[in-house]
Each structure stands twice: as C-alpha cells, then as structure tokens.
Amino acid sequence: MMEHYIIMFKNYLSFERNFSPHTVLNYEIDLRDFQTFLTLEGIEHITEVNYKVARRYLAYLHKKNLSKTSLARKISSLRSFFKFLQGREYVTDNPFLLLTLPKKDKKIPKFFYPQEMEELYNCIDMNDFLGERNLAIIELLYGSGLRVSELCSLELSNIHLARKILVVKGKGSKERIVPLTDSAMEALANYINNSRKELLMKAHSNSHVLFLNHRGKRLSQRGVRDILTRLIDHSSKISGISPHMLRHTFATHLLDNGADIRSVQELLGHS
Template sequence: MEEAYQEGDVREEDLAVLAGYLQSLGQQNCSDKTISAYRRDCRHFLRFVAREGKQFPAEVDYRLLRRYSSYLAGLKYEKSSISRKLSAIRGLFRFCRMEGLVEHSPADSLFSPKVPRRLPAVLRPAEVEHFLESINEADPLGLRDRAIFELLYGSGLRSEEVVSLRLSDIDHEQEEVRVAGKGNKTRVVPVGEIAIYAVREYLEKGRPELLINNNGEKPNNTDILFLSARGNPLGTSDIRRRTTKYLRKAAVRTGTSSHVFRHCFATHLLEGGADLRAVQELLGHASISTTQRYTHVSGAHLRKVYEQSHPRAKRDRNPPG
C-alpha cells in the first residue's frame, strides 16, 4: 500500500524541518515506534506536496490538505491509518508554527475520518489456560515461551516491553517487574505467583543454555532477560510468531495477536471486581478513556452482576402467603 519513498522528490530544507520535528517528538518522550511511523507519514506527505508543485510549508493550504486526505482514501487506506497520517501532519505544522515558518497552521481545521470503535478481542480464561498448557516446557525454548506468555497475561505487558526486560527488572522477592513503557515512562507491576515461578524455571533451567550461542561464544547482551536460540535478544516479531504457533496448537480461535493477552489481563481483572483506575495504573495508560477501550466487560458478566446486585432484578416466585 505504501508507495516507495524517493528522497530526491523532496527538498533538503523540507527534510531538515522534518528532522527537527522528529527530534522534538523524541524530547517529548514519544516512543521509537511512534516516531518511526510519523517519519514515514510525513515523508509520504512531503512527497505528495512536491508532486503537486507546491513548496512546503508556505504554499500548503487547507485545500491541498483536503486533496491529500482524499488521495489517501483513494489508495484504500484504512480510516485508522488516514487518521494517524493526518495527526502526524498536524503535529508537523504545529512545529512549523513554533519555529516561525508559518503564521497559522492550515492543518488545525483538518478533521480526521471517524474511526469505528472496535471492541478488542478477548479470550475466555479457559482458552488462555489451553493456550498456556500447549507450550512444551521440556526444552529451554519452551521454558522461555511459558515465562513470556505468563508475563504477558499475568502482568498485562506489551510485547515490546517484554522483549526489553533485563534481569534486574524482575524483583523476585517482592514479585514485581519494572517496565519501561510508552514514552519511556517506567511503572512497577505486580507479578503473580504462577508467572514468577515460570520466570524462575526459565532462569534456572532454560536461559543458561540459551546464553551460549551456536558458536560456543557468549553474546554481548547477557543482561537481557529473554534470549533467542542463538543467545540474542528477541524481537516482537518472534513473539508474534510464537503466538500464532500456540494458538493453532491449542485450537484456540485465530485472528488474534500477542496483544490479546493484555486485553485479557484487563478484562479478566474487571470481571473479577478490580477498580478501573487500578487497571489503568497497571496498564500504564495516561488516559482512563484508553483503559475503557481495552477493558470492555462481557454482557454475560454485566447480567450476572446486575442480577446479584439489584434488589428488583428478579421476581420472587414464592412470595410469602
């Protein structure tokens, strides 16, 4: 879908402005993933401006921005992708205004397409159990995978947070894990007894074997918690592949990603009676509205709570005579 970007299509001075904008995002503690996405989005926009024969930012007006939005829709981008791209452009023009390159931002009145609100996929507790039990812990990789998915589900971590964990981030005595989340914000999250046991089993029986790679040499990143078969740090793509493998093995519904365990963590906590604000802290969300999106509660559970809590939810079939 994304057109190949050719750097020669854009003026050097425009690329310099973009570099300054991206640097400012880094100073605001935006994640590397966000900065990378915004870099692609803004380059794509600058290429469009160049093709239109306009100079950025002086000759970019609202009508040109609207044409770009229509252009993206014509390329069959998802509404969520278009929304992100336009958000990146709004940020770019805010930066231009702060730097005195434009007096007013033409992007301020640019609206993003309305993105339909989708409920996140959630597995039932029994399905999560089947998934975890499908992992063969007879070898170091199995021990590693069990520890990874126990943390994903037991502590609600993101995949990128798990692969970034270091040995010192696990507090075995307090049963806690220190996590560097989005925007380099650090939070401390409890680790359940089952998850901490899985991590200990991996550290004692699995990781020492993975620490020595195929050449018999120790890798450089010896403080990284989870290692590959060759003793190197894992990437999120590794977890994605393992998720697909075990979903199929456990005959659990497909079409989900490793992020489903974060959804399960939050939803199952709420269904167990946890406070929404507490779940927000555990997930590391800056806004409670984000937590509400992740932590939808099943209709069946709501019905059960209603029937147990409201004095007139059920009619007394045997009233006293």
C-alpha cells in the same frame, strides 16, 4: 438525571470549548442514544454506569451493524462525556476509557475466556527447552498485562523476585511497578535458571537481556508474535492471537473480577 448532565455538557462544549453547533449536535445524538440504552437497562443514575455496562453498550451498538466510524465516534463521545463528569466529580471513574475502539478494516479486538487461556497454556511444549521461555512470556503478557515492546526491553535488573515486582519502562520512558503473580514468578525463575543459561551459552554471551531467541540474542517483537502463532497452530479452540489480545484479556479479567478501573489503568501504564 441524565438530562441534566447532557445539558451541562452541551453548554460546556458550546461556551467553554467553542465547538460548532453541528459538532455539539453530534455529541447530543450520541448521548441520547446512550440515554435510551440506560432506560432499557433500567439504570436511573449515571453513577451506576460501570465498565460492565460500558461493554454491554458496545455490544448493543455492534448489533445495530453500525459502521466502524460511527461506532468509534459514539464511544469517543461517551469518553469525553464521562471525562467531563469526572472532572466535576459527578462520577469517580470513566468506564469507557478502557474500551478498545475498532480500527478500519479490523474486527473489534477480542479477549480470551478463561478456558481459552487454559488451552493456550496447554499448547506450550514443556519438553522443549524453549517451553520454559514461552511460558514465562505468556505469564508476563497475560499475568502482568505488558506491552510486547515492554516485554522485549526487559533486562534481568528489572526483575525483583524477592519483592514480587517488575520495573517496566513504558511509553515515553515512564517507569511503573507491576506486581508478579506466583505463577509468573515460578515461570521466570525456571526460565532464568535453566533454559536462558543454555541460550546464553549458544551465543557465548553474558547479555543482561531477559528474553532471548533461539540464537541467544534479544528476542524481537516479531519473534514474540511468531511464538504465539506457533502455539495456536497446536490448538483447535483458538483461531487467532496477538500480544495485545493477551494484554486486553489481562484488563478484562481483572475488571470482571471486581478490580477498579483506576488500578487497572495504572497496571497497564495508561496515563
């Protein structure tokens, strides 16, 4: 069955997209590699390919010690292939869309396992009045999958605790509604009602910005990264962290627990 789809895709690239024979050949090589992997996995039909299969294929390629450029090209080829199949309704989802491609001189982006997330939460000093703020930050980055830019731009008017939602302004000023977990709601309520008020008093301000730094001013993206770095300084199990890793963990854990790709894409603000 895969053979039929490969031939269709090659014809599409050649006759509808007018790609050069060399480019079409490179696509075919990448698809043949994936076809071999599916045979090894015992997967007979393209509709059986889901996000978990895509992740296993990424790991399979990584073990081959391919260059980052080759690895990125192979995944990009499969994204285009599944986009083609999705457009013609042969598949319902594009399982390669949420895979993060490795960038030059960087490791493949990782995510945290549940026990590592538990360790991160344990590193927050709740005896420090900024602990309430830091907990709320972690809850939104991990529990809602926000970009750090989205987190820093939040204002009180974006929080709707009674409805258990956030209204987030993402890339291109597009707004989306993000559900709040119970733990995120509790963390936000504690921060807003307690330590945030103390921070505002320091600045003699009535700012509507949600997250404030220790001077009572708007917390910057760099400030968020510094907070995360200081947290893992107290951990023996976590060696590195970034806001994007928490966002990636949010998506990974949802998909691993059965969420469908389209729903996760919408929560992340992917078009």
